[in-house]
Amino acid sequence: MGFQLTYDIWKYKSFRKLFYAGFLTSISRWFEFLTFSILSWELTGNAAIVGYIMTARFISLAITGLFFSANGSLFSGQKVMVFFTGLCSVFSFIVFLSFYIDLKLELIGLFLISALSGSLWSVDFSFRRRMLGDALPTQLIPTGVSIDVLSTHATRLIGPIAGGVFLGYWEPNFIFLFLSVLYFLSTLLVFYEKDSNQFSNDKSSFGKLFLEVISEVSKKSTLITVILLTPLFNIFALPFLSLIGILVIEKFSINPFNTGIIVSFEGLGAFIGGVLISAFPPVRKKLYFCLTLLALFIFISLIAISNSMILLTVLLFLAGIVTSSYSALQSSIIYLYSTPALRSSTFSLLTIAIGSGALGTLNISFMSKYFTTQQLTFIMGLEGILFFVLVLMFLNIKNKNS
Numbered sequence: 001m002g003f004q005l006t007y008d009i010w011k012y013k014s015f016r017k018l019f020y021a022g023f024l025t026s027i028s029r030w031f032e033f034l035t036f037s038i039l040s041w042e043l044t045g046n047a048a049i050v051g052y053i054m055t056a057r058f059i060s061l062a063i064t065g066l067f068f069s070a071n072g073s074l075f076s077g078q079k080v081m082v083f084f085t086g087l088c089s090v091f092s093f094i095v096f097l098s099f100y101i102d103l104k105l106e107l108i109g110l111f112l113i114s115a116l117s118g119s120l121w122s123v124d125f126s127f128r129r130r131m132l133g134d135a136l137p138t139q140l141i142p143t144g145v146s147i148d149v150l151s152t153h154a155t156r157l158i159g160p161i162a163g164g165v166f167l168g169y170w171e172p173n174f175i176f177l178f179l180s181v182l183y184f185l186s187t188l189l190v191f192y193e194k195d196s197n198q199f200s201n202d203k204s205s206f207g208k209l210f211l212e213v214i215s216e217v218s219k220k221s222t223l224i225t226v227i228l229l230t231p232l233f234n235i236f237a238l239p240f241l242s243l244i245g246i247l248v249i250e251k252f253s254i255n256p257f258n259t260g261i262i263v264s265f266e267g268l269g270a271f272i273g274g275v276l277i278s279a280f281p282p283v284r285k286k287l288y289f290c291l292t293l294l295a296l297f298i299f300i301s302l303i304a305i306s307n308s309m310i311l312l313t314v315l316l317f318l319a320g321i322v323t324s325s326y327s328a329l330q331s332s333i334i335y336l337y338s339t340p341a342l343r344s345s346t347f348s349l350l351t352i353a354i355g356s357g358a359l360g361t362l363n364i365s366f367m368s369k370y371f372t373t374q375q376l377t378f379i380m381g382l383e384g385i386l387f388f389v390l391v392l393m394f395l396n397i398k399n400k401n402s
Helices: 003-011 013-044 048-074 077-101 106-134 138-169 173-191 206-218 221-252 256-279 285-305 309-337 340-354 357-367 373-401
Strands: none
Touching (some): 013 106, 106 340, 138 256, 206 221, 221 357, 221 373, 256 309, 309 340
């Protein structure tokens, strides 16, 4: 128990390779978040295009999740991961070459790679993370999954920093070369990893297979709690991350450098929270999952109304801790409570819920016309709390009637 667990997981070669494969694609994802936004704005002069590219990513994530939620048990995770990471590498390289032969593929390439990366985001949840758990003994699975989630929070810092360097010192075409290399290395790491999962030979219709995984989830209160609460995070909490910097500048009128320092406390909290949850995984995972999500919405509301820079920084740090704990518990619960044959399908169902983040971006776009960033943030926090209570009331009624 404790930090010894975080040491023991690295003894397993398959875990290490799958971890680093996910680490590379996660760097790519957050690298794209920054660079694609700025490149698309520079190409078009239209800030709305940034939202459209993000929406393409989330829609692709949800569609891919929908497909594999029904068919996930029919495919080898290794082959699926190689296909999508390889595809991202190839198309990134094509866009890189287009700069030299003047094909004018830059904007199309941004949309295409963003959509492919969204699909990769989905299958990464559905297959690589499930394979990563399969590579560990039972007692180390929560720790291994938590460490994998922790790497995502680390790359939230690494990816944007790398993006800033490329945007500041390199030509735009090298952004796509860098992405192509990262995706290629990730493909190599997964290429020789065999999927130990037992595949189904069921050739039933898509509808029947989809209903099978829905039935699986609906019979287990812990799974359905996670699936129903996940959209709340992606609609009301995830967009908050993109508003933090603007909120700090509006509140305190400080320069971008100091703003970056304050915002980084959220990432620091996420890192520390990830370390703690991996070393000390709670026994009552569903309870802690619910509490961390509720705490996050409360912190978002308090951050919005806080007029003290020190208090706001502390609240950001605490928000980071509960965010990483929420994410780690989410993946651990899906893995541990799913039937082994349906784990990939259940993870895919989860990514459909994550894809609801597209509604979050639309929510912000609509409300930003009528509210300040501070008001918008406060409303999002209250919306999160309200819908959290409504979902728990629904689950309570459902459990009483079961």
